[in-house]
Amino acid sequence: MGVGIGSVAKMAGVSVTTVSNLLNGRAERMSPETRQRVMQAIEALGYSPNTSARQLKTGKSETLGLIVPSVANPFWGLAAHEIEKAAMARGYNVVFCNADRDPELERRYAEKLMSYGVRGLILGSSPLSFSHFSSLVERGLVIAAFDRSAADADISLGCSVSVDNRLGARLAVQHLIGLGHRRIGAISGPVRTASRIARIEGYREALQAAGLPVGADLIWEGAGISGFGDREGADLGRAGMRELLTRAEPPTAVFVINDLYALGAYAGARDMGRSVPADLSIVGFDDILLSEIAQPPLTTIRQPIAPMAASLVDALLARIQGGVEGDPIHLTALPELVVRGSAAPINQPG
Amino acid sequence: MGVGIGSVAKMAGVSVTTVSNLLNGRAERMSPETRQRVMQAIEALGYSPNTSARQLKTGKSETLGLIVPSVANPFWGLAAHEIEKAAMARGYNVVFCNADRDPELERRYAEKLMSYGVRGLILGSSPLSFSHFSSLVERGLVIAAFDRSAADADISLGCSVSVDNRLGARLAVQHLIGLGHRRIGAISGPVRTASRIARIEGYREALQAAGLPVGADLIWEGAGISGFGDREGADLGRAGMRELLTRAEPPTAVFVINDLYALGAYAGARDMGRSVPADLSIVGFDDILLSEIAQPPLTTIRQPIAPMAASLVDALLARIQGGVEGDPIHLTALPELVVRGSAAPINQPG
DNA sequence: GTGAAAGCGCTAACAT
């Protein structure tokens, strides 16, 4: 019943080999007339190859897996789209999974992907440990980390790309310092991913280098409903800002772990009757689409997502296809300070 | 080399049949000891079934396809996540595709999905015509439309779900009318999808019913860079609002086609020195996450995405699994007006 | 309670 390579062959009056050859870019092995006939048959029958069969036979797959916290998060949504574009341009499909940074869920997804024949997995959470993937890696899975370095991973990763998160955070805080702020706070969700840790480190470093106070009373670290606040980041940022402004000596400026949280922090500041940037300066991280149109436009650190996605896919495919061996390659992208309107010179009280 | 059902059988000292039986929920066909041994072997070998082989054999697939304009759009990102959750809960995986509402790209993706064995496709754009899918539907693809009705589609769809877009728009405009506005504008991207058309119709209806002016000079319809502005909606909303406020008799209130555009419209209004809602009222559509934290919080029409996703997946699976035949079922969800701060009573000039 | 064996649709030697 199913129209397969056989029906095409029969209709065109050739053998299955010839059809297969045409399908696999070996068209030059047959006469133009034959080719013509086969193509007509394919067309007429509406034939399309059975990927399962092909994959079973060849053991290869033109599919990459992608696990992100949630595409409902604007940053990851864009990253997913860019990764898909990069993969498509190279003839690969990508299967997305939203795993809320849950290691068990990530493992289950990865296992499922492997059973689908996927050999390359792009991981868009930046977990401290990859141990939940170790058995899969032993079985041949190649992992490419987006947003964290493979260098210090606890299992062997294929490759990785990330902005220099620490530098980015330093840039953000230095900008605030340059504006005259001396009590600079930080708001984040769970600081349990490589990228968040690096950002908070950068924040501390910049403060220390300037001889400014770094204390627990300046930092707010919230917990998401499910996971790390990737979906409800804005709410967390809002709650964090309210809480921070309630403390004894509130900061005059805040570095917020990412833009989604920062936009929430805007709301928190308003809730507390503070105006941004007049009373309170804010700098975010990521430069999501909405940051530019927010009021005030958000000063933030930009991640060059598209090029990051493209180079990561290239590196991953090189591993998978070329069988590139050796140490994992880590690509670092440069963060860029985008000055807009949410950070202003400190308002000298009194 | 590959660890397959055979290696497991050998290690457990049983036949492949027994292993297969265990794998397919026919565990009662064997003695408990046998079962025990097989399970140990599976564990020890780290065996995981080859989906390609299984699919090739059975002709069935536990995978659904999902095509959306772009997950980089907050609305579609959330919808995608909810659809995935619903499918997962029913034992299905979903493969996402971002197709920017490009019919040719949609067709290519759908074809690819079919070649992967996918029989059910959820389509999250609401095209006027589905003709680019007709040959695929003939070959057995079942399409479930999210965000538009299957009833008036030009090919036979499996099922569909959407909010009552027309009603939603009427609700929005009536709210504005109730606030005393008489010149009510509309901003949209390309009005070439079923849902946008319905919203604009609802907008006109509400105006007409109230005897208010409905004119081209009140409507702005922009074009996206690629497609329908699903990624750059905010920018379009901004441009639209600027342009609208430039016209001879600008509106005092605007119904914006969706929240992303509405947030952009905020920026446009500010660009023109108008304050929302003091000088200008705005109502959006969708109720995305960011709408609540925007300043002012956006008054909008809420779509109950999670339940919509769940019922659509149920309906689709019923078709695919149970071979449910007959006319397509269309599910309608009720839109809900969420009053927040972006629409206020008209400011009586002079 | 367990096993043998026939393919699912395709690719790629290996013929001719």
Add this chain to the structure above:
DNA sequence: ATGTTAGCGCTTTCAC
């Protein structure tokens, strides 16, 4: 330039 054929890993009917 074209054809024959042996499996890829699995499910399932049928036999024991």
